[in-house]
Amino acid sequence: MIKGRVIQSTGSWYHVDTGEEKIIESRLPGRFRLKEQQVTNPIAVGDWVDLSMNEDGTGSIEHIHERKNYITRQATHGKRGEQILVSNLDAACVVQSIKKPKLKEGFIDRFLVTCEAYEVPPLIIINKMDLAKSGGIAFAEELTDLYQDLGYSIITTSIHDEASVEELKEFLTDKTSAFIGPSGVGKTSLINTIDPAWDFKVAAVSDYSNKGKHTTTFARLIPLEIGGYIADTPGIREFGLVDIEPWELSLYFPEMLEPRQHCKFHNCTHHHEPKCGVAEAFENGEIAASRYHSYLNMLESL
Structure with a gap:
């Protein structure tokens, strides 16, 4: 058996890195697909697997190692279950x-809940700060204060600001991380700036819709010159919660742990409900309005 890590999935084939720069194209036997009916992808980028080799040089995946953590979302395109975006992470970075496109606090909060639920250390990245005017800068500062007070790491970045890129590189060095966020927020441009050896295609945001155009069509683990990997994932407009009871x-x-x-x-x-400690904390200004409203929106979706 050969142990390797899945660095790319294109549907029926998985690219497995077995070390020493050897990548083996591998398939998954049907028995695994039947076992994992609750997920749309029984193998995720970031998984460690054991392979047996075929005569034609391809691999057959015989065993999937237990994941230490993963980031998941509700399946899309009418499918049931969940989709695992990437697994075995040292950090997950939500990019806005x-x-x-416009920053969505609700997206950040849903992402943080998923990180809390699946024990993935999060990082919040507010990108394209070069486009911010005075009001946008003040808003970013408010968000930074809010999330730092809650114990979360947050970085403001611009590919035109070398200091902010260096701060991000320092955070990512020797880690397996993922960039997750809507299309157009600059995930791929950040990767190109962090490691210029990669020159991935990027597309401009539409002036008409103010939404990004998809340039990443599948998740992949990208080795970085600074050490470690970064997972570039397809753009996500909505981040649904999975397996969480109201x-x-x-x-x-x-901020709700003590009041509850x-x-x-x-x-x-x-x-x-009457005599609710969390509602009372919100009314007393101990819980930020944006966070409480995010909570209520998530509660309704559950």
Whole structure:
């Protein structure tokens, strides 16, 4: 058996890095696909697998090692279950742009809940700061204060600001990380700037729709000159939550952990129940309005 890591998935084939710069194109037997019916992809980029070799030089995946963590979202295009975006991460980076396309705090908060639920260390990246005017700069500073006070790491970046790129490179060095966010926020441009050896195709944001155009069509692990890997993933417009019950959602909001202990009901959803510690904390200004509204939007979706 040969052990390797899945660095790219194109549907029926998986590219497995077995070390020493040897990449083996491999297939997955049908028995694995039947076992993992709750997920649309039984193997994710970042998985460690064991291979047997075929006569034609391709591999057959015989064993999938247990994941230490992963980032998941609801399956798309009408499919049931969940889709695992990338696994075995040292950090997951949610990338939003200050404008073009517009920053969505709700997307960040959903992403953070997923990281909390699946034990993935998160990083928030607010990109394209070169496009920000005074109001945008003040908004980015407010967000930085908010999320840092909650214990999250956050970096503001621009590919035209060398200092911010160096700060990001320092964070990513020797880690397996992922860039996740909507199309057009600059994920691929950041990768090209972090490691100029890569020159991936990027596309401009549409002036008409203010939405990004997809340039990454499948997830892949990209080896970096600074050490480690970065996973570039397809653009995601919505980030749905998976396998979280309404009553436990507040467990993944750090600022709600202490107030929820004062709720009258142990399964309080902090929405309509009387004598709710979380609602009282919000009314007293102890929980940011944007975060509480994000919580309510997520609760409704669950």
